[in-house]
Amino acid sequence: MDTLSDVSTLTAVILASALRLSVPLIAACLAGLWSERSGVVDIGLEGKMLIAAFASAAAAYATHSAWIGLGAGILASVAFALLHGFAAISQRGNQIVSGVAINLLAAGLTAVIGNAWYGQGGRTPPLEGPARFQDLVLPGATVIKSVPVIGPLYADVLSGNPVPVYLTLIAVALTSFVMARTRFGLRLRAVGNYPGAVDTAGVSVALLRYRAVIISGVLCGIGGTYLSVSQAAGFLPLMTAGKGFIALAALIFAHWRAWPALGACLLFGLLDAVSIRLQGAVLPGSISVPVQAIQALPYLMTVILLAGFVGRAIPPRASGIPYVKER
């Protein structure tokens, strides 16, 4: 009985850790989903999350309010998203180049401004108390806890997380719903594949894409805010550490769909959580799994997927192609 509850507890701990680690991925992944399904390639997820992380931490520190921090993070991310949108949609510029620029800009600006304001090598001062989101205990958590399997899953993994976690999970459901069941979602799916059809139907391609890009900014804002305000209690230089690109990988893996995106990001988060546990550990059979092998998995899997070895990864047809009216 003891080992069972030990295993159960360990599983719960790892799963809880996996969920928390995957939240920035999910947020960024959804952001990429909205943008790419409307036809705008976005490799600047990393940069948008980073600037959001910084802005939210700075605002939360200044106002001692996590919610204001969230607002600031979203605003910053949306600003960058609009910059990318302007270059990609209105100026019909190269969307990859624009994304690279966004990433560099964010990295540079957060470092310069962070250093200028706080002088701690680019970090913000640590956030405490109301400047961070409190852990929310979901209703009925203590009651269900004793129920086998579902209990710990609900009480220890799902419940007891800060607000941005739930915002992100709700965003997954919302994304799936809006995409499939609303007029906006239909038009968006159309414009990402064949904007000509949308244009001849009398709907503005540019407006649709701008809306998608703004949504993308909001989502990156939530993800970035979670990173600094919730997870790390402050901004650290380059704290996104490639999560924006892993999110891109997850997006490709999920074939640009919301629920599979959740699954892919949870998987990557799980890999992350496991790799932390496995550091230096020796498995039965004396095989020492190098932590790097697990770290490399998300990237390797993406490459293998892109190479078409595990099914085809076909992005929205009009992705990355600026729309020019053909007359």
Added chain:
Amino acid sequence: MSTPIDLPRWADIGLVPAVATVAAFLVAGLVVMSIGESPLEATRILIEGSLGSAEGIGFTLYYATNFIFAGLAVAVAFHAGLFNIGAEGQATLGGLGAALVALSLDWLPGFVVLPLAILAAAAFGALWGFIPGYLQAKRGSHVVITTIMFNFLAAILIVYLLVNVMGNPKSMAPETRNFGPNAHLPFIHALAQAMGLNMPATPLNLSFPLALLAAFGVWLLIYRSRLGYAIRTVGASPAAAVYAGVSPERITMLTMALSGSLAAGLAVNEVLGVQQHLLLEFTSGYGFVGIAVALMGRAHPVGVVLAALLFGMLYQGGAELSFDHPAITRDMVTVIGGVLILFAGALDGLFRRAVALVLPRRLVA
């Protein structure tokens, strides 16, 4: 907005990037002002720190070396219509190759081991560029995403190797032991001293002339060789390439390999020249600035060298600047790089239109 604007060649190559650069600096100036510093003062220190002394120039050229190699790598790929974001990873692999040769063969005389190490660096870098190129050509995987992934894979690989396989047991940090003196690429100041000239010590080493040579080689290749003709044709018009009997797939793979080997020059500079052992993160963002350099330089080797020199100045001047004004860190260079990539790259159309408005009507087709 749908008709492309045709500017005269000198405006295309020179004026538009110049305008974009000035605009980028203006934006940077705004950022500097927003953190309470004076842009003019910052510019003065920047120029003085980078060009005002022999030591400063030495450092500037040393940084420029990295940017030349990275810029050339991206530029060559551009000519084939490919966007190589993987210079960082390719340089990392290049460093690995150089280190492997240096560590095992540094008992051989310098004129044997150094060329071998350089060749190994180029070969490893070429491999890391070739694979994404192959995947693009044969499997249709977008080279941008694959090179980004390969950047991360390279970084993870090198951590693993340095921690578990190649690491120096005597050191706490993940790095190899120092290479033997035969495997050091000589410093310029050391060579100068040997010839009786007095030069301050800087990291500037033989890889700088190597970089210039590479720039010349790239120019010869792209603009004067048959292979370069094929590369440019594939980049300009794949249909014309097919018509001419050139295989776009072959060219894609070849160009990515070439691009990777150029990026490895970065490693030659840092690993064989300056650090003289293999360590983590020696590429430290040079690869991405290389993108800005290539865009600014319009993918032409001369432009790349000039843009690389500018960024070298920024890096060195930026270091000096952060001494006197700790608020302005070297990350300003990253900001400028980002803005430049935006202006000279994604917003290129905007600037071309702006320039076309200002030029007399007859010059604009």
Added chain:
Amino acid sequence: MPALSPVTTPSVTMPPPAIELIGIDKSFGAVRANRDVNLTVAKGTIHGIVGENGAGKSTLMSILYGFYEADAGEIRVDGQSVRIANSQIAIKAGIGMVFQHFMLVDELSVLDNVMLGAEGGAMLAEGARQARAALAGFAKDYGLAIDPDALVGHLSVGQQQRVEIVKALYRGANVLVLDEPTAVLTPSEATALFTLLAALKAQGKTIILITHKLQEIMAATDRVSVMRQGQILATLETAKTSPRELASLMVGRDVLLQVEKQPREPGKTVLDVKGLGFVDERGVTRLQNLSFSLREGEIVGVAGVAGNGQSELLSVLAGIIAPSTGTIALLGKELSARALNPRELRRRGLLHVPEDRLRMGLVPPFPAYESAALGFEHEERYGRGPLFDRAAMVGDLEGRMQDYDVRPRDALLKTAKFSGGNQQKIVLAREIERSPKVLLVGQPTRGVDIGAIEFIHRRLVALRDEGVAILIVSVELEEIMSLSDRVIVMCGGRITGERRREATDTGDLGLLMAGVDSEAA
């Protein structure tokens, strides 16, 4: 209301014409695409519009559908004057258009495509209900059976076309315009389409059918208007005309350009094509069982309306795409799959002036001397070794610029800066100067000024006099008539007829071009 319809019986109240175009003028720069066009389409009829490419049909329909506004003239729908400033207005006026290139999203279902832009609310559920009901209604009224949940990308081309028609009907179209609808259909799909059109007409819809296929006009329409060079030449009752009459109206009787040509006895066969077939990635058959041969010292012209397989024929013969069936023999030797590539064919003396010089024949951003070496950059005349002799390339072109009167005489100038005619001369010079045994030429004078046209034609005839076998593909029938010793006509991917130049005329060729087989005529 002024009576415009010539058939007016005072005692019967005629419903106003569904569509009236009065005095429509439209120019694009110097090109007058539509010239004082007057068209009356009676309600509840199927009205055909025939004409060659460039006759102005597409422009006219674009004006009707609101993509452009006419420079002058009036549009009346059901007798009411309407200003159609954009497609929304056209749709509201009851005009629906089915394009040649479908405006469908392959990745979405039929229902989604039908709803797109007319969803009837922010949430899709209600709109989907209405759309399904409407689709069921169409199935009942017109026999238009389409599975609403099928993915458009999985449908056949014929079914996709039906979705386009449904889209128009769903938006309340009373007038349906179909632009070259059978261009991508199989014969049985085309028959099904016309059955559908008849059913629509029976329910009171008006249909405008744009096509160049005379069989269809004769079979399906009540009236037909012939367009040529931007004007409507005539509007006739279909029952009272014939394919011959329509064909000669369509292509015109006069041959404006005549190049001087001495008759010449052709020599031995240098190119032999047997049973050539090609199916593209979408599964559409582009070439069907083509067999013909080319002999030394003759010009064979391939006539036909654009899009009937001529482009594919050239690409296959030039080694750019691989045929699905059939054989090609060059100079007596059958070409293996390996040998069918541009480089090898060039080596054996088969050269190619492509139809699309800007996309294929030249590289616009390159300086002219580099474009002038396209396909031959590996030759020894440009030096040995990895580097090419730039001076040799430049000198080469400069010499040719002299011979071919290319202006400006600047070999270093960017290719894009030359006029169409001069660009074409550069391409021609490049291919001709290499003494081909067989020369494939696509649209030799497209976008070329009159002076250059004359020059190019004379050069081609001179080449033929030297014994070269030349295959010319052109949509300009006059050009074919002027240059060819023999004419092959293609329609729908097949050869509909082969004639010696002396034994044919534009009427005859026009019929063949319009799909009337030599036997059926």
